[in-house]
Amino acid sequence: MNHSLSKLFCTSVLISCAITxxxxxxxxxxxxxxxxxxxxIFSLIGITLDLVKTITPTFIPTVAKQNPLIAVLLVSLTGVLMVISTIASISAIEKGADNMAVSTKQNIAITEQIKLKQQQLANLQQLSDEQLRINYATPAAATAVMISSVTDDLNALYEAQSSVKSTSMLREYDATITLIIAVTIEVVSVVMALTLHSLNTLEVSVKSVSNPVNTRVEPPSEKQVIQSVMPSVEVYKTPEMQFAASVMDDVKEAILSGTVKPSQRALKAAFNLPQEQIKIILNALHEQDVLEPWNNGGFRVKVA
Incomplete structure (x- = not known):
């Protein structure tokens, strides 16, 4: 099940148990x-204690890591409140069951009375029909009055029956079932609270793993590449310096192979470079130990 759906499910069940x-x-x-x-006042106290009992298990594991003694006290408090809540639930459910039983008895009694009145009415209607058939006008009139009275009584019984709550689902609560219901509410509430705490802890752990400190080595920038080629120049800001860095390898290869001498005149003739760029290249090769000073400001290939 999806992590978010699991949290939603646990939260929904916890809220339902808490409300109940x-x-x-x-x-x-x-x-x-x-x-x-x-x-x-008693109602407010009861609701407050019940909410404390529901919420406390969600942070007991966290408190246990910091202060085990307080965690033990919270567990004890939660246990006592669960017992009180269980007793209250059993009492309330049993009272509801008693009311349901009374309603059931009333409903049964009214149903029996309705059956008797319906039978009485059917008999009177049959008698009236027979009296009218043999032209007994006076007895037929008396029978009609009785039919009207029985009909009124029957309508009253129908109205009374509609006001009595239906108890077709449960007609009697057993003490064992009542206890199971009350205890189940408490156990499910605690289990959902602890599960929700575990899911929140797992979510925090997953986030910390999925977002570690960035230790990835970034590829060298263009400036770092240039600095590795020309260590004497810290930052290349001008176009001349950038161009000098771009031809550095060609110049270095030509000098080491003996094709070009490491002088300004030779480099200008071979590569058509401006004087400023030639100075940058020669100084860079000198710092790379490729060249060494020679003959009043000039350079030559360094002898190993």
Whole structure:
């Protein structure tokens, strides 16, 4: 699974568990506080503690590296809050189950009454038809009044049935199932929090590896190439210096082969170079130990 999708999934599950747990704790603490007249305060305390329980596991591993003692205290605090949250969840779920059971009983009772009224109405309608057939006008009128009364009762039962919550999915909660639900909410919340912390740590590690300090050796620039050829000249700024560097190898090869003498006149005749460039080339060859001074400012090939 993609790293971002994994983080999104863990975050979504963590938020869902946090909201569910906080709501169940709110119901429990609200009812508990209502008994002594401080329902709002108890509700806020419950929600706050539940959020602390949800968030604390996300930074326990980091704290453990810095101060193990504080990490142990945080683990203990989280454990206590998880127990409280589990108790609150069980209480809230059981209360919901009780309400559901009451609704179920009411729904069953109303359904039975509706069946009886429907049967009574069918019998009265059959009786009315028979009375009208044999021209019993007075009994038929009395039967019509009874039909109207039964019809009103039946409509009232239909309305009552619509106000009772449907409990077709779950009609009864078992204590074991309630405990499993409450504990699962807490365990999933902690697991998702720790997983999210691990994913964030892994993301930081990947970024640090994918963006290392730049140790790549850059290729030498044009200026560095020229400086390696003519070490006596630090920076070539003028066109004359650049041109002198470009013909350096040819001049050097000609001098070493004896084709051209290392003098200004010979170089000018052989390469048609200006005097300034000839001086640059001769000085550079001198610094490379190719030439040595000779005869009052002149140069000759250095003798090994």
């Amino acid at each position: 747990s906080a709501y169940l704790t709110y119901l429990y603490m609200n009812e508990l506080g209502a008994a002594i007249g401080v329902a709002v």
